[in-house]
Amino acid sequence: xxxxxxxxxxxxxxxxxxxxxxxxELTSALLARIESLQPRFHAFIKVVPDEALAxxxxxxxxxxxxxxxGPLHGVxxxxxxxxxxxxxxxxxxxxxxxxxxxxxxxxxxxxxEAAGGVFLGKLATHEFAIxxxxxxxxxxxxxxxxxxxxxxxxxxxxxxxxLAAGLVPAALGTDTGGSVRNPASMCAIVGMKPTYGLVSRRxxxxxxxxxxxxxxxxxxVRDNAALLKILAGYDPLDPGSADIAVPDYxxxxxxxxxxxxxxxVRHFYDKDDRAHPEQIAAIDAAADILKRLGADVREISxxxxxxxxxxxxxxxxxxxxxxxxxxxxxxxxxxxxxxxSRMLDGATVSAADYIxxxxxxxxxxxxxxxxxxxxxxxxxxxxxxxxCRLDDxxxxxRAYPRQSRQPFNVTGQPALAMPAGFTKDGLPLxxxxxxxxxxxxxxxxxxxxxxxxxxxxxxxxxGI
Amino acid sequence: MTDDELKHVAxxxxxxxxAERHMAQLAAGARANARLVEQLPKDLHWSExxxxxxxxxxxxxxxx
Numbered sequence: 070x071x072x073x074x075x076x077x078x079x080x081x082x083x084x085x086x087x088x089x090x091x092x093x094e095l096t097s098a099l100l101a102r103i104e105s106l107q108p109r110f111h112a113f114i115k116v117v118p119d120e121a122l123a124x125x126x127x128x129x130x131x132x133x134x135x136x137x138x139g140p141l142h143g144v145x146x147x148x149x150x151x152x153x154x155x156x157x158x159x160x161x162x163x164x165x166x167x168x169x170x171x172x173x174x175x176x177x178x179x180x181x182e183a184a185g186g187v188f189l190g191k192l193a194t195h196e197f198a199i200x201x202x203x204x205x206x207x208x209x210x211x212x213x214x215x216x217x218x219x220x221x222x223x224x225x226x227x228x229x230x231x232l233a234a235g236l237v238p239a240a241l242g243t244d245t246g247g248s249v250r251n252p253a254s255m256c257a258i259v260g261m262k263p264t265y266g267l268v269s270r271r272x273x274x275x276x277x278x279x280x281x282x283x284x285x286x287x288x289x290v291r292d293n294a295a296l297l298k299i300l301a302g303y304d305p306l307d308p309g310s311a312d313i314a315v316p317d318y319x320x321x322x323x324x325x326x327x328x329x330x331x332x333x334v335r336h337f338y339d340k341d342d343r344a345h346p347e348q349i350a351a352i353d354a355a356a357d358i359l360k361r362l363g364a365d366v367r368e369i370s371x372x373x374x375x376x377x378x379x380x381x382x383x384x385x386x387x388x389x390x391x392x393x394x395x396x397x398x399x400x401x402x403x404x405x406x407x408x409x410s411r412m413l414d415g416a417t418v419s420a421a422d423y424i425x426x427x428x429x430x431x432x433x434x435x436x437x438x439x440x441x442x443x444x445x446x447x448x449x450x451x452x453x454x455x456x457c458r459l460d461d462x463x464x465x466x467r468a469y470p471r472q473s474r475q476p477f478n479v480t481g482q483p484a485l486a487m488p489a490g491f492t493k494d495g496l497p498l499x500x501x502x503x504x505x506x507x508x509x510x511x512x513x514x515x516x517x518x519x520x521x522x523x524x525x526x527x528x529x530x531x532g533i
Numbered sequence: 534m535t536d537d538e539l540k541h542v543a544x545x546x547x548x549x550x551x552a553e554r555h556m557a558q559l560a561a562g563a564r565a566n567a568r569l570v571e572q573l574p575k576d577l578h579w580s581e582x583x584x585x586x587x588x589x590x591x592x593x594x595x596x597x
Contacts, residue, residue, distance in 0.1 A: 427583030
């Protein structure tokens with residue numbers, strides 16, 4: 070295996086800056102690895118090797134001239150294929166948009182390019198970030214490198230797979246009902262859904278305007294904090310964007326958790342719905358580790374997980390249907406079966422039901438934020454089950470709603486999923502750390518302490 | 534929802550190209566929605582406004 074395969078964003082950026090490695094060397098190695106592993110894992114929809122090598126040469130030349138644009142300069146990244154990169158198709162993994170060439174960069178792409186990142190290509194998703202995993206689309210679904218034939222989560226499935234397989238050190242995903250944190254949980258990587266409005270959604274194909282978030286996906290907490298620093302910031306062309314100062318998310322890493330108040334939301338995974346026993350044990354063990362590190366861990370109660378799920382599902386159905394109604398009228402046969410089914414769910418949501426869901430959202434957000442007044446972060450489950458086999462359609466559909474991520478799409482709070490160990494069969498387990506609005510720095514601080522104590526993020530899938 | 538009601542919904546939404554199996558998906562969605570809506574709270578007071586209400590941009594010089 071190439072020494073470059075699992076080199077992290079920050080490490081690669083430091084080495085390139087110091088000219089111990091070149092961006093061209095790193096990019097070439099990753100392109101070769103993508104070519105070799107793509108037939109097994111289907112992480113990419115499109116790879117742009119010529120453009121990537123040109124960007125890498127440009128980065129090397131700039132750094133040789135003393136121009137340094139920050140930690141991403143010369144470092145490869147890839148985008149979930151609902152995010153625009155000018156001149157490259159944004160297909161949303163759908164036949165509907167096969168020929169949809171983006172005419173401009175998304176807001177986040179502008180930021181990554183300005184930071185000197187090297188764009189490698191577009192990553193697989195569930196169709197329109199909701200319909201999957203599907204086998205009736207122009208591209209196959211991504212496959213989890215953990216287990217070799219397992220569901221990688223979704224909808225940012227290619228992003229999770231590319232990171233776990235060592236194909237890219239940084240990727241973007243989107244999260245409307247958990248779609249950054251689900252693949253992070255299934256692929257044993259780190260995925261952050263930032264506070265609603267912190268990261269621009271301009272140029273990102275919408276699923277549900279009021280719930281959509283763009284988030285960084287990496288293999289370590291440190292890399293994730295560095296990537297969010299690049300992505301975050303006000304965008305006047307995104308109506309949901311927040312005009313707020315962006316701190317250095319890395320500054321609290323290493324400060325530990327002594328004295329911090331951690332609220333354990335246990336009822337999400339042992340009462341509202343019951344998680345897999347190994348998953349329950351992993352989160353309880355994480356709570357014990359944080360206690361041992363000096364945190365004040367106490368159990369707290371939020372509204373039942375089902376209340377958030379009801380709210381989230383009604384909003385997604387209504388908003389997604391509004392976006393897709395024209396195509397559902399004109400070319401319903403061009404959707405994959407799962408996506409069409411989920412989109413048609415919105416046809417019978419009444420305006421009054423949608424508005425009541427939005428009113429419930431205000432109520433749930435107020436009660437959740439009130440509970441957070443007494444804590445610094447919450448610790449809870451992300452997925453309730455480890456990955457199942459990708460070809461086990463029933464198991465995938467059963468696992469789909471068994472999760473604790475939607476509450477924080479509803480409230481808009483920052484929420485990070487990361488590995489919390491492995492089953493006896495070697496499949497990833499996960500947890501979720503949730504912060505107060507715009508307090509991503511605190512989430513990263515706690516995540517970094519847990520990461521350092523456990524080392525789970527340094528494990529790699531066997532046999533690749 | 535009966536088949537006729539479902540056909541009426543599809544027609545009123547302009548969903549005129551749905552095949553039989555697509556109509557079955559629409560029916561399943563309608564059933565799932567009915568279950569979801571049943572779980573919405575029944576005690577929402579008229580004063581409880583929805584999240585994300587319309588908001589105009591504040592002129593730069595008036596910002597605090």
